[in-house]
Amino acid sequence: GIKVVTIGGGSSYTPELIEGFIKRYHELPVRELWLVDIEEGREKLEVIGALAKRMVEEAGVPMEIKVTLDRREALMGADFVTTQLRVGLLDARIKDERIPLSHRVLGQETNGAGGFFKGLRTIPVILDIIRDIEELCPEAWLINFTNPAGMITEAVLRHTDFKRFIGLCNVPLGMHMGLSQLLDVDPERLRVDFAGLNHMVFGLNFYLDGRDIRGKAMDALQRPDAHISMANIMAEPWDPDFIRGLDVMPCPYLRYYWKHGDMLEKDLKNFENNGTRAEVVKELERELFELYRDPKLKTKPKQLEERGGAYYSDAACELISSIYNDRGDIQVVNTHNRGAVANLPYDCAVEVSSVITKEGPRPLTVGELPEEVIGIVRQIKTFERLTADAAVSGDRVKALTALNVNPLIPSDRVGRIILEEMLTSHREYLPNF
Ligand code: G6P
Ligand code: MN
Numbered sequence: 001g002i003k004v005v006t007i008g009g010g011s012s013y014t015p016e017l018i019e020g021f022i023k024r025y026h027e028l029p030v031r032e033l034w035l036v037d038i039e040e041g042r043e044k045l046e047v048i049g050a051l052a053k054r055m056v057e058e059a060g061v062p063m064e065i066k067v068t069l070d071r072r073e074a075l076m077g078a079d080f081v082t083t084q085l086r087v088g089l090l091d092a093r094i095k096d097e098r099i100p101l102s103h104r105v106l107g108q109e110t111n112g113a114g115g116f117f118k119g120l121r122t123i124p125v126i127l128d129i130i131r132d133i134e135e136l137c138p139e140a141w142l143i144n145f146t147n148p149a150g151m152i153t154e155a156v157l158r159h160t161d162f163k164r165f166i167g168l169c170n171v172p173l174g175m176h177m178g179l180s181q182l183l184d185v186d187p188e189r190l191r192v193d194f195a196g197l198n199h200m201v202f203g204l205n206f207y208l209d210g211r212d213i214r215g216k217a218m219d220a221l222q223r224p225d226a227h228i229s230m231a232n233i234m235a236e237p238w239d240p241d242f243i244r245g246l247d248v249m250p251c252p253y254l255r256y257y258w259k260h261g262d263m264l265e266k267d268l269k270n271f272e273n274n275g276t277r278a279e280v281v282k283e284l285e286r287e288l289f290e291l292y293r294d295p296k297l298k299t300k301p302k303q304l305e306e307r308g309g310a311y312y313s314d315a316a317c318e319l320i321s322s323i324y325n326d327r328g329d330i331q332v333v334n335t336h337n338r339g340a341v342a343n344l345p346y347d348c349a350v351e352v353s354s355v356i357t358k359e360g361p362r363p364l365t366v367g368e369l370p371e372e373v374i375g376i377v378r379q380i381k382t383f384e385r386l387t388a389d390a391a392v393s394g395d396r397v398k399a400l401t402a403l404n405v406n407p408l409i410p411s412d413r414v415g416r417i418i419l420e421e422m423l424t425s426h427r428e429y430l431p432n433f
């Protein structure tokens with residue numbers, strides 16, 4: 001049987017994952033699922049553990065749920081490790097969003113200054129987990145959903161020799177589902193080739209039952225009802241001619257760059273009303289945990305769909321299943337470029353459609369990203385690399401440089417102010433600084 005270890009097991013998202021494993025038990029027999037968390041998360045972990053046990057019992061699946069605060073004990077002999085932790089919990093995310101906004105700068109979980117600080121806090125923790133895996137279960141695959149997934153994958157490539165790391169995000173799946181709805185076709189019939197970076201990915205090629213439908217897909221994306229987004233991002237439609245000009249499908253997060261003024265304005269309003277996304281999520285989580293505590297609840301509640309993580313368990317379980325079953329299907333993951341995207345560095349982390357086998361992901365060769373988008377992608381790649389290096393070294397000059405090359409930071413003067421304020425505010429989670 002398979003042993004899976006989920007670090008950050010007390011997350012409100014965990015019931016998704018449990019549901020995903022239950023649905024696939026016939027092809028992916030997970031015999032032991034270990035949910036690991038830290039002392040601060042003990043209470044949540046217990047609630048999630050009890051719910052998970054009710055869910056597997058209700059489904060009649062012989063999956064054993066183990067709950068522990070001892071990460072090293074859990075990792076012993078694991079086949080798959082998934083990471084979904086949040087360093088500093090939601091209170092740190094609230095700061096990531098509120099501090100930049102207090103300087104009238106975009107405050108977002110994975111982009112700009114907020115994403116940068118999330119990277120600084122999280123990268124050392126993931127590298128620490130990798131050291132434990134190398135010692136205790138070196139054959140295990142590490143599937144990381146922890147954000148910022150792109151920066152973390154970059155850091156793992158640059159600063160470890162660990163090869164069994166895969167970064168995962170639900171955005172490509174959300175785009176795939178959104179486009180299939182727009183085209184009114186079964187998602188299984190549609191194939192989209194994706195490439196780019198995490199939260200900066202593009203749909204490049206489109207096929208229906210194997211036939212090229214690029215023209216049809218691009219036309220549909222210019223329709224007034226084409227506002228594909230995620231629950232956490234304002235679904236403002238794009239200018240249809242802009243989409244025509246790009247000639248690729250942009251991911252919803254590109255709105256933070258290409259609708260920057262509009263997104264900032266809206267977020268500033270929410271900030272003034274104490275309603276940044278992090279604060280909305282905190283309230284949602286409180287409500288979710290109230291439901292989770294109910295001993296009568298034995299399945300994933302509907303309310304979980306209000307979170308941005310829709311389809312995340314499908315992405316995770318499909319990936320694990322394809323590795324386990326050596327399936328050779330195509331899924332979108334964050335991995336080592338190796339020339340797949342010709343106009344990005346050979347060695348960098350990319351989010352790209354990849355063939356998944358028991359050897360892990362092998363990226364599809366997609367050629368060059370078009371001129372229209374490669375500029376911003378390169379700039380963000382530089383930002384990710386500098387952030388990864390700053391997180392590991394604790395070098396303040398590197399940190400300031402990383403932050404200021406990000407196009408969402410309006411000036412080096414403001415960048416400095418935000419850097420100092422956030423370094424102070426997050427210091428307990430930044431031991432390298
Ligand atoms: C999307 C992203 C995730 C992110 C989530 C935020 O799903 O792909 O990386 O964590 O949105 O959703 P939330 O409900 O926490 O704002
Ligand atoms: Mn994501």
